[in-house]
Amino acid sequence: MDTSDSEHFESADEEFNSDTEDKNVKTKTISDTSETLKLKEMTISEESINVSNVKEVSTVNVVSNDNSCHDLKRKNVKPVVRNPTADKSDKRSKPGKLKLGVKLGTKITSTSCNAIKCDDVEDSKLKSNYDNKTSSSSKTNIDDNHKTCISALKDIKNEENLQKLDKREEIVLDEESNMWADDEWEPISSTDNKLTNKETNETNKTVQNNFSSGWGGWGNWDVTSLLSTATMGVTTITNHVSQGLTTVLESGIGVPDPEELARLNKMEGKSKESIEVDEEEEEKKEVDSKNNKSGVPDLTFGLGSFVSGVSQITKLVESTGNKVISSGLDTLETIGKKTMEVLQEGDPGLKKKRAFLKIDADKPVLSHILREAKEKAEQENRLAEEKHVSKKANYETLFDDHQGLAHLEALEMLSRQCDIKLKTLLESHSGADLIEMQETLSQIKELCELTDEDEDEKEELDESEIKEKIETAVTELNVSISYNKLMSTWKDISHWLENLDLNLYSAAQLHEESINILAQLTAVAVELFHKTGELLLIKEHRSTVDEADSLVQLTTTMTTLISDIAKKASNKLNEKATQSGSKDNVNQFITNVYFEATNSSSYIKNAFELLIPVLQVGAV
Amino acid sequence: MSYAYLFKYIIIGDTGVGKSCLLLQFTDKRFQPVHDLTIGVEFGARMITIDGKQIKLQIWDTAGQEAFRSITRSYYRGAAGALLVYDITRRETFNHLTTWLEDARQHSNSNMVIMLIGNKSDLESRREVKKEEGEAFAREHGLVFMETSAKTAANVEEAFINTAKEIYEKIQEGVFDINNEANGIKIGPQHSPTNPSLPGAGGQGGSQGGGCC
Secondary structure (H helix, E strand, O other): OHHHHHHHHHHHHHHHOOOHHHHHHHHHHHHHHHHHHHHOOOOOOHHHHHHHHHHHHHHHHHHHOOOHHHHHHHHHHOOHHHOOOOOHHHHHHHHHHHHHHHHHOHHHHHHHHHHHHHHHHHHHOOOOHHHHHHHHHHHHHHHHHHHHHHOHHHOHHHHHHHHHHHHHHHHHHHHOHHHHHHOOOHHHHOOHHHHHOOOHHHHHHHHHHHHHHHHHHHHHHHHHHHHOOOOHHHHHHHHHHHHHHHHHHHHHOOOOOHHHHHHHHHHHHHHHHHOOOHHHHHHHHHHHHHHHHOOOOOOOHHHHHHHHHHHHHHHHHHHHHHHHHHHHHHHHHHHHHHHHHHHHOOOHHHHHHHHHHHHHHHOOOHHHHHHHHHHHHHHHHHHHHHOOOOOOOOHHHHHHHOOHHHHHHHHHHHHHHHHHHHHHHHHHOOHHHHHHHHHHHHHHHHHOOOOOOOOOOOOOOOHHHHHHHHHHHHHHHOOOOOOHHHHHHHHHHHHHHHOOOHHHOOHHHHHHHHHHHHHHHHHHHHHHHHHHHHHHHOOOOOOHHHHHHHHHHHHHHHHHHHHHHHHHHHHHHHHHHHHHOOHHHHHHHHHHHHHHHHHHHHHHHHHHHHOHHHHHHHHO | OOOOEEEEEEEEEOOOOOHHHHHHHHHHOOOOOOOOOOOOEEEEEEEEEEOOEEEEEEEEEEOOOHHHHHHHHOOOOOOOEEEEEEEOOOHHHHHOHHHHHHHHHHHOOOOOEEEEEEEOOOOHHHOOOOHHHHHHHHHHHOOEEEEOEOOOOEOHHHHHHHHHHHHHHHHHHOOOOOOOHHHOEEEOHHHOOOOOOOHHHHHHHHHHHHHHO
């Protein structure tokens, strides 16, 4: 018995050596036990046995079984005799229960019950080595205590054994004296007086105070131990995480809630009263003072189990958490490195990608938006078709059918390429050169400012007038671009609108055709801009100012064409409405035509703006 | 018209090898003996069916002229397939293949399917590049090879459709990430979450997301 006992303690202590806090708990237990046995010949200090028992038992229980606290509560109510466990310790503990149960009531019942539980755990060998050691040491501890209570008061073996332990404990205390000096547990001992006064309410308050100071101590311990293994940044993170973990522990791992603790304390107070004897009072004071000397706080049942239990759990979670965090950081670092490698593949310095991202962040890609809108509309159409409803004219689909979307996409790519070139150039310049270049670029941008004037001024557009305008603009561009497509498209549309036989079309058909011609003309306009951009880029001698002027001119002319067509188309729709008399429906069509005409104009303007970098590249 | 996928193609190769004629033959089924020089890039689109799925091919027909090279290069990005065309009656167009291939590989995504095409196979009497040479080049560089005639339409359909099949297979194998538009593949509007063929995958993703939280 004694050899195995001390072995248990030795092995347990070895385990605890890495952890000061656990050692403290351990030492506390040893001291409690030894104190108890020193005093045993005079009186039985049930209380101190009780305290040490419960502390140790609950420590094991919390470590070995997350539900132990629930067990604890449950078994407080149930008499232990009904426990199905029938091993040695059960038999041994029964007499103890019978004797002490009278005095301590439910208190001791729960203690012995937990002792049995510990044995169960150990016997089934379900637990790790660490747990086994802890539980076995506590088992012997408990057994000793019970024997003390029952008949082993004069057991020399045990006395010898505990004397050994006592010596051992003194050594431990010497070694750890500095630790105790700084330990935040210290203030707790000051509450011992209150405990002896058996003022239950105050005890409860103290318990709560102890919680806060106890957790504070843990926080400090976290920081110091982690500082040695991790960088400052990591420490901060880990500390946060561990704080989070403790919060979780407090609420989630079966730790009794404050209410429960308060109740338990009250019960303890009552049990104390029931065993109140003057002699005991004296003894208890002695115990308390000795406990204070050794720095071990005399904790009430709830607090003791709570703190020591949590301390072990926290340690386990802490170490696991540290592993998780450190390996998580390693993984993150690896991912980050790999990402950079991939990003920099064929693009040293990420210049291209940076430029791309800048552009993408600045403005949404129009062709994408259009494509999305088109796809959405197509899906809607599909649904409509399923319902046998006539297909509605969709601008985006028609725009794509006329290759407008493809040209816009290509123009965007071109524009982006020029942007990258410009940004690379800007990066290679510095000082006065850079300022000069930036000025040039902004001057070009100013040249390309579109004015929103005279959209309503031009009532009627003469064909030759339009042709002249476009011709002049294209000539100034000085590229071999053909504007024939634009002209012929516009002529066809105008011709169709003028010679339209309203009787051949329904209002819906007319509306659809109007949307179609708008989409067609816009697609041609975008194509013209795209081609212009390509040709400007391969042009030998650039004249940016002229180019900008003529492009502005082209843009205004084309938007004028769009609004002209929209006007003509809506006039036709109005005529149709007057003819058929269904005004409501047609009004909606007219609104839609104007809406799509506005869209067309903004697409054309957008295409023109995409050309600005092309012009800028020519100037620098 | 709704489609399951949209593939972006580029057609590249020396000027005058018949790139635009191939496109015209494929999209319009006609041949134009004299074609204007392409400026920058032109577009064509056609719907095909692979494995019972409607696939829209959006073809970017680039200018072959040296002057446009820097411009056309910027259009390579985001293409799922490329038709690299040479003229079997002009050896220099075959000799330039390496340059074109390097260009294409450098400016497009690595998974792009490249089809090597020896065009003008109808002009057998003027042939300067043997079919075996084309085959050898293709084998050496991991390309698919075919001799076509935009004039007689021989193998034109096959060239475009076989490329699409290869891309489609790569999608099935999971080589192409269809959600990344830089790969030149877009999922058609019918492949929205309302499509009965997709909710399985969507639901799976959702449950996985729930599991990790």
